[in-house]
């Protein structure tokens with residue numbers, strides 16, 4: 001039997017939290033590489049919250065929503081299995097923006113990088129701590145947030161892929177790291193495994209008191225992954241001239257109707273605060289430096305990560321929905337082969 005390519009397509013805009021019927025799984029003929037191209041067999045798919053914004057909701061991010069019938073946008077870790085390209089040979093491991101599918105033909109323009117294998121870094125780390133998630137943490141904390149030794153860094157979604165890296169990188173910079181995460185088990189992992197100084201559980205109804213207890217001296221950098229009410233709650237606790245790298249707005253991706261508007265804007269002036277949204281894509285010049293630093297930190301066991309791995313492309317939609325609900329700890333991946 002001829003092997004087919006399996007793909008997950010974007011079917012329709014979800015209403016609120018996506019459901020599996022918003023996706024469609026199809027089989028297509030195996031693509032064949034032309035001159036200057038190569039065929040990749042994908043092993044792992046990375047699931048990321050930004051994909052929800054590409055499913056509709058009026059976001060301007062990356063030029064707006066996908067078109068129904070389009071292969072779901074996403075990064076994969078794969079192996080070159082056939083090549084007619086001088087720079088890629090069978091056996092090369094690559095990370096690329098090639099979508100939710102088992103196989104793809106590439107000319108290299110949609111790849112992030114080719115992996116140079118290291119004994120001390122596992123390949124899947126290149127979709128998380130040593131890939132775009134780690135680089136987002138690195139760029140957001142160092143370049144946008146301007147964190148300095150001795151400062152207090154707070155990060156939301158702290159048990160997730162980006163958030164867990166933010167706190168650990170902050171510790172390597174001699175900062176104090178405080179996390180916010182959902183539930184006691186995630187908070188335990190954030191402090192015991194990831195080495196944060198403290199973690200507050202936002203699923204309890206006393207988040208403000210928890211934050212006041214551990215960040216009484218104020219916060220210098222709030223790495224914001226969540227936005228909305230949580231940002232409003234944190235703003236009065238920020239020190240004068242604090243920085244808020246706005247990395248994402250997790251609380252709003254599935255929101256329907258009018259989205260939450262931040263209210264505490266008078267504090268921007270009153271405390272000379274700086275809120276700055278950023279996209280990793282705008283910092284391409286720093287990707288190599290970030291990856292080299294992150295690889296060394298992982299190799300030295302100073303940057304730890306967790307992975308939640310779903311099995312098989314057919315389970316990708318369910319895993320994606322679960323990740324948006326917080327069922328993942330650390331990087332959400334799908335193993336394809």
Ligand SMILES: NC(=O)c1ccc[n+]([C@@H]2O[C@H](COP(=O)([O-])OP(=O)(O)OC[C@H]3O[C@@H](n4cnc5c(N)ncnc54)[C@H](OP(=O)(O)O)[C@@H]3O)[C@@H](O)[C@H]2O)c1
Nearest residue numbers: 136157160161162181182225247248249251278279280326
């Ligand atoms: N700016 C960029 O270039 C860039 C690049 C990559 C990622 N990001 C952003 O970085 C953030 C984290 O992404 P990630 O890939 O590392 O995902 P992640 O944190 O591994 O997974 C998502 C997590 O979000 C939390 N969450 C979901 N709904 C929430 C809500 N309403 N309030 C608070 N927390 C909620 C859940 O954890 P709990 O169980 O703790 O709720 C869930 O595990 C996202 O905002 C993403 O869009 C930005």
